[in-house]
Amino acid sequence: MQIQIIAAPDPGLVAAATRRRLRTPVLVARCAGWALLAVTVLVQVATGLLQPGLLAGGVVLAVLVPVVLLNRTARRSLRHGRLTTYEISDGGVARSSEAGRHAYAWRAFRSVEALSGQLMFGLRGGRWVRVPTTGLSPAQVEQVLGTAFAQGLRVHR
Template sequence: MFLQITAQRDPHLIAAAARHGLRRPVLLARLGGWALLGLAVLLQMRGDGLNVALLLAGVVLAVVVPMFLINHGVRRAAGDGPMNLEVSDDGVACSTLESRHAYAWNAFTHVDHLAGQLVLGLGGGRFVQIPTRGLSPQQIHQVLTTAAARGVAVRRG
């Protein structure tokens, strides 16, 4: 199999892929933040006064940390100009005007089939995004089948 794709990077698809890949750490941060906010409210209601440090820590965990995680992931993946992707039996290669990266299939931890894209996870919040806008259903199936045959877990978004 050999598939070559030239695509303009879509910030909306990149943001969706980043949110999908970081959903567990974002959820944990939000839950921790809401727990701290709840504790601050309970202490206030009990008559201990407003614990500003607890309140600020809750806001930081519930709001600032998730925003930072997602924005950092999007900034890292976004760039100017078109992206060229080559998908083969050996792996996936991505190139832009600034760089070229090639990954063997065993470098990927999973493939998520999301709306409008395939997201190949590299671990640590890193991913390779393959837009599916110009691909036929057979080509998408071929990429997913090749990934699965190489031991990469395929998940539906």
């Protein structure tokens, strides 16, 4: 199998990949913020005093931290908006642009997830390689997912 894709970063795809990639940290921040807001309400009910520090901390964790985290990560991905060539073969996945080339053997990945318009290859350590499926047929996407599965990766459709 040898598939080559040439694409520029798509803001919509980058945003979707960023939301998927940061799903856990954003959820943790939101839950911690809502818990802090609940504590603020309980303190006010019990003592009759509003604790502005708890209220502000809850709002920051529940709203501000997730927004900043998602926006900063997506902007960083789009900042280098270079035309990139992606190659998927029996040996693994490679991406190259005018800035450099990075190649990964299949054993470097732990999973692949099919999102709308892209494949997210999960590396060890929580990093991801995002590959747009622009111009690929559904059969070619299935071929890539089948190859990944045959190489021992967890495949999420």
